[in-house]
Amino acid sequence: MAVLTVENVSFRYRNDWVLHDVSFTVNPGEFIGVLGPNGSGKTTLLKVMDGLLEPQEGTVMIDGRPIRKMSRNEAARIIAVVPQDAETVFSFTVEELVLMGRSPHLGMMSFEGSRDYRVVAQALELTGLSGLAGRRLNALSGGERQRVLIARALAQEPKILLLDEPTAFLDIRHQVEILDLAGNLNRTSGVSVVAITHDINLAASYCSRIAMLKEGSVHCLGAPEVVITEEHIRSVYGIDVIVDKHPVAASPRVTTIRSYPSEQGSRFESGAAPQL
Ligand code: ADP
Numbered sequence: 434m435a436v437l438t439v440e441n442v443s444f445r446y447r448n449d450w451v452l453h454d455v456s457f458t459v460n461p462g463e464f465i466g467v468l469g470p471n472g473s474g475k476t477t478l479l480k481v482m483d484g485l486l487e488p489q490e491g492t493v494m495i496d497g498r499p500i501r502k503m504s505r506n507e508a509a510r511i512i513a514v515v516p517q518d519a520e521t522v523f524s525f526t527v528e529e530l531v532l533m534g535r536s537p538h539l540g541m542m543s544f545e546g547s548r549d550y551r552v553v554a555q556a557l558e559l560t561g562l563s564g565l566a567g568r569r570l571n572a573l574s575g576g577e578r579q580r581v582l583i584a585r586a587l588a589q590e591p592k593i594l595l596l597d598e599p600t601a602f603l604d605i606r607h608q609v610e611i612l613d614l615a616g617n618l619n620r621t622s623g624v625s626v627v628a629i630t631h632d633i634n635l636a637a638s639y640c641s642r643i644a645m646l647k648e649g650s651v652h653c654l655g656a657p658e659v660v661i662t663e664e665h666i667r668s669v670y671g672i673d674v675i676v677d678k679h680p681v682a683a684s685p686r687v688t689t690i691r692s693y694p695s696e697q698g699s700r701f702e703s704g705a706a707p708q709l
Contacts, residue, residue, distance in 0.1 A: 434497060436461050436592050436625050437482060437512070442491035444474075444481055451477050452488065453650045459593060464619045464626045466636035468660075469646030470670055475629045478646070479595050482627070484508045496592065509537035512593045513586035515579075517601055523571035527581050530570060531556055534588030556587040560614060576607035583614060594618070596628040600635065608632065612639045637661050637684040645669055661685040 435458035444452040452474050459465055467475050480486040482493055484500040493500045495511050513534070525533075534556070535549040557563045560580040570578055579599060586594055596615065600608035612628075616639050619626045630636050636643055637657040644654045647669045653660045663676045666687065675688045 435459060435494075436496060437627075438492075438494040439478075439482060440492045440494070442478075442481055442488045442493065444477060444486060444488040444490075446477075451649050452481065453648075454491070455649075455651055456491075457644055457651060457654055459625050459627060461592070461625055462619065462623045463642060464616065464640050465628070466640035466643040466657075467627060467629045467646065468631075468633060468636055468643060468669075469652075473646040473669075474649040475646055476597060477649075479514070479597055479627070479629060483512055483514050483595055506537040509589055509591075511591055512595065513589040513591035515582045515586045515594065515596045515599060517598050523569070525570055526566070527562055527568050527570065527573070527584075528553065528557070528566040530581055531562075531584045531588050534585040537589060552590060553584075553588050556584040559587060559618070560584040575602050576604075576610065579603065579607070579611055580614070583611070587618070591624065593625045593627065596626065596630075598629050598631065600630060600632060608635060615639070633661060633666075633687045634679075637686065638679060638682050658685050661687060 437459040439455055439457050442452055442455045443450055455478060467478065469475050477486065481488050484493065484503065484505070487501055495503070495508065500508055531553050532545060532549070535545055535552065538549070539545065554563070557566055560583055562577070562580055562584055565573065565577065570581065573581065594615065599611050599615065603611065612635055615626050615628065618624050628636070628640070640657060642655060643657055643660040645652045645660050645665060652669050653665050661676060663674060666672065666674050666676070673690055675690060676685050677688070678684070679686045
């Protein structure tokens with residue numbers, strides 16, 4: 434059974450519809466990438482999947498139940514969101530923030546017990562943060578903070594992890610580290626991952642399926658080699674690219690094509706080197 438189902442979802446903030454009749458399923462253990470230009474509705478879709486926004490039309494089901502009928506805590510025991518950055522919680526220590534991930538599992542007025550601390554220790558271990566447990570968030574690098582947010586989500590012991598641009602602002606090494614981490618969790622603990630990303634090549638190498646959004650609709654959905662094509666990218670992003678194969682992984686690889694000044698027929702004489 435699908436762990437998450439988005440069924441004919443349409444959503445508007447005020448007047449304009451931002452999501453139009455979006456449908457897809459997330460199966461146990463899948464790693465799904467959500468691609469699309471700025472403003473195409475990715476973050477809105479993530480908030481709808483998490484139950485933070487209620488769609489005016491359609492339904493989101495997690496574990497076979499409509500999310501709108503669940504309390505926040507019930508939903509948070511199944512689905513965990515990793516936001517882009519933790520700007521507002523800088524004064525907490527790493528361990529304090531990760532411990533917050535346990536709150537959906539605690540009863541009213543009850544305190545954390547030894548199991549909660551064990552789960553937190555394991556989340557810190559998995560994310561390579563055990564040595565930084567007492568460090569404040571404002572004394573960490575962007576990559577470390579991103580790992581803390583993933584650790585907090587893991588402490589929720591979710592079945593689904595939603596990542597909102599987990600590699601934004603990270604250098605290339607940390608981008609790979611974060612996606613390796615998500616990929617390892619996905620393989621070893623069977624957590625389903627849905628990650629919004631702008632990095633088409635990273636999505637192609639980590640995701641089992643990709644949904645490409647265009648103006649609030651799913652333009653195409655499927656395996657990376659089905660979705661990442663020159664035609665789809667031209668139609669969705671409005672640019673020409675070259676798509677060939679990654680030399681090792683054989684996943685689709687996108688290369689952008691620079692528009693050369695002489696082709697634009699603008700500032701530079703044809704063939705003349707630009708003056709730097
Ligand atoms: P993406 O994540 O793909 O960049 P978003 O889901 O953030 O897209 O935004 C989709 C559309 O919804 C955009 O046109 C954006 O301006 C609009 N939008 C996003 N958040 C709000 C909001 N809180 N109120 C009104 N409109 C919003």
